[in-house]
Amino acid sequence: MLNPKAKIRLSILVGAILFSAISIFLIFKTLEDNIIYFYSPSEIKQINDIDTNKSIRVGGMVKDGSIQTKKDEIKFIVTDFKNEIIVTFSGTVPALFAEGKGVVAEGKLQDKEFFLAKRILAKHDENYMPPEINKNLEQNAK
Amino acid sequence: MIIDILNLNGHGVFVWPSFIFPLLVCYILFLRTKKTLSKLEKENIKEIKILSQQKFEHIKKQKISLLNSKT
Amino acid sequence: MFKYLNPSYIFTITGKILNVLKFIVTPIIIIGVIFSVFVSPIDYIQGDAVRIMYIHVPSAWISLICFAAISFLAILNFLFKIKSATLFYKSLAPIGLTFCFIAIFTGALWGQPTWGTWWAWDARLTSMLILSFFYIIFICGYKLTSNSERSAKICSFISVLGLINLIIIKYSVSWWPTLHQPSSISLFRESTVHLSMLIPLIIMLFALLLYSALIFLMKYRIETIRVKKKSLKD
Structure with a gap:
C-alpha cells in the first residue's frame, strides 16, 4: 500500500x-x-533529613475548626486525612482560603510538625455550582 | 445598578478584562485577516484580467496572422 | 462526485459559508457573553470570579484541539506528501496560538482572585506555556523556510514533540499534585459543573468555534490564493 x-x-x-x-x-x-508543585503532610513525614533553609510547598486541606487568628498571625492545620502539619503565617490570605478547602503553603519547615509559611495560595476543586444548590446538598447530607 | 454590574462584587476588575481583551484580540485578528484577504483577492482578480487580456491579444494576433496568410 | 473535490468548487463554497458566518458569529458571541456575565449564577465558593471560566476553558480547549489537528496534518504531509494539508495547518496554527495566549491571559486573571497568585510553576500552567512555544516554533517552521521539503520535516518533528506535550497537558492535573484544579468535564463521566453554568460554557465554546471557523476559512482562502500566485509566476 x-x-x-x-x-x-x-x-x-x-x-x-x-x-x-x-x-x-x-x-x-x-x-x-x-x-x-507541593508535598502532602504524609510525604513530609517521610523526609529523613529536614532542610530548614530550603523553601518548599505543602498542600492539603485546611482542617475543620483549626484556624486560629492572633493579631496578624494565622495558625492552621493542613491535613491529607492521614497526617497533619501545623502552619503559621502572617499576612493576608486569599479570599478563597477557608476551613475544609484546599490550600498550598509556601515557606520553610521548622521541623516535621511545624511549617512557617511565607505565602498562602488557595486551591479550589473541580466542582462548580450556584450557592443554592450547595445549600441543598449540605442539607441533604445532614 | 450599573456600578454593581461593573464591580461584580469586587471581581469586576478581573472578569471584565478577561472578556474585553480576548474579544479585542479576536477582533484585531479578524480585521487583519480580512485586510490581507481583500488585498490578495483584488490582486488576484487583476492578475486574471491581465492574463486573460494577454490571452485575448494572443488569440487576436493569431487570427490576424491567419487572415493575413489567407490573403 | 468529483465536483466536490474540485479546488475552485471548494473556493466558491467556502466563500458562501464565509458570508453566512460573518453575520452570525458576532451575535452568538454577544449572546454567550450576556449568558456568562449576566444570566449565569455565581459560584458557591468563587462568586463572580467563576465567570472567567466561560472564556478561559473554551479557549484552552480550542488551542489544544487546534494543535492536535495541525500536528496530525503536518505528519500526514510528511508521510504522504499531501500538499493540501499544508494549506490547512497554515490556516489553523495562528488561531491556535491566539487562543493559547487567551487561555494563559485569562488564566492569570482567574488565578489572582481565586488562588491568590497570577502564575504558578505547576505542571498544568507550565505545560500550557510550553504549548505556546511549540505554536511559535511551528509557525516559524513554515514561515522562515522557503524549502517545502525542509519545512515539512521541521513541522512534523515539532508536531511529534508537541503531541507528547499535549498528552502531558491533558493528564498533568491527574499525574502530579498541581495548584490547577482537575478537569471538570470528561466524556466518560458526569460533569462536575452545574447545568446552569454548563449552558453559558457551551454557548461560548460554540461561539468561539464558529469564530475559529470564520478565521480558518479566511486564512484558507489567503493561502490558496498565495499558492495560485506562486504557481502562476513559475
Missing part, C-alpha cells in the same frame, strides 16, 4: 516518536522534584 519512500519516512517518524517519548520520560524522571 505504501510506496517505499513513504515507508522509510514512516519508520523515521516512529523512531522520532519513540526517541522523544523516552527522552522526555527520562527528563521528567530526573526533574520529578521540580514538577511536583
Whole structure:
C-alpha cells in the first residue's frame, strides 16, 4: 500500500516518536522534584533529613475548626486525612482560603510538625455550582 | 445598578478584562485577516484580467496572422 | 462526485459559508457573553470570579484541539506528501496560538482572585506555556523556510514533540499534585459543573468555534490564493 519512500519516512517518524517519548520520560524522571508543585503532610513525614533553609510547598486541606487568628498571625492545620502539619503565617490570605478547602503553603519547615509559611495560595476543586444548590446538598447530607 | 454590574462584587476588575481583551484580540485578528484577504483577492482578480487580456491579444494576433496568410 | 473535490468548487463554497458566518458569529458571541456575565449564577465558593471560566476553558480547549489537528496534518504531509494539508495547518496554527495566549491571559486573571497568585510553576500552567512555544516554533517552521521539503520535516518533528506535550497537558492535573484544579468535564463521566453554568460554557465554546471557523476559512482562502500566485509566476 505504501510506496517505499513513504515507508522509510514512516519508520523515521516512529523512531522520532519513540526517541522523544523516552527522552522526555527520562527528563521528567530526573526533574520529578521540580514538577511536583507541593508535598502532602504524609510525604513530609517521610523526609529523613529536614532542610530548614530550603523553601518548599505543602498542600492539603485546611482542617475543620483549626484556624486560629492572633493579631496578624494565622495558625492552621493542613491535613491529607492521614497526617497533619501545623502552619503559621502572617499576612493576608486569599479570599478563597477557608476551613475544609484546599490550600498550598509556601515557606520553610521548622521541623516535621511545624511549617512557617511565607505565602498562602488557595486551591479550589473541580466542582462548580450556584450557592443554592450547595445549600441543598449540605442539607441533604445532614 | 450599573456600578454593581461593573464591580461584580469586587471581581469586576478581573472578569471584565478577561472578556474585553480576548474579544479585542479576536477582533484585531479578524480585521487583519480580512485586510490581507481583500488585498490578495483584488490582486488576484487583476492578475486574471491581465492574463486573460494577454490571452485575448494572443488569440487576436493569431487570427490576424491567419487572415493575413489567407490573403 | 468529483465536483466536490474540485479546488475552485471548494473556493466558491467556502466563500458562501464565509458570508453566512460573518453575520452570525458576532451575535452568538454577544449572546454567550450576556449568558456568562449576566444570566449565569455565581459560584458557591468563587462568586463572580467563576465567570472567567466561560472564556478561559473554551479557549484552552480550542488551542489544544487546534494543535492536535495541525500536528496530525503536518505528519500526514510528511508521510504522504499531501500538499493540501499544508494549506490547512497554515490556516489553523495562528488561531491556535491566539487562543493559547487567551487561555494563559485569562488564566492569570482567574488565578489572582481565586488562588491568590497570577502564575504558578505547576505542571498544568507550565505545560500550557510550553504549548505556546511549540505554536511559535511551528509557525516559524513554515514561515522562515522557503524549502517545502525542509519545512515539512521541521513541522512534523515539532508536531511529534508537541503531541507528547499535549498528552502531558491533558493528564498533568491527574499525574502530579498541581495548584490547577482537575478537569471538570470528561466524556466518560458526569460533569462536575452545574447545568446552569454548563449552558453559558457551551454557548461560548460554540461561539468561539464558529469564530475559529470564520478565521480558518479566511486564512484558507489567503493561502490558496498565495499558492495560485506562486504557481502562476513559475
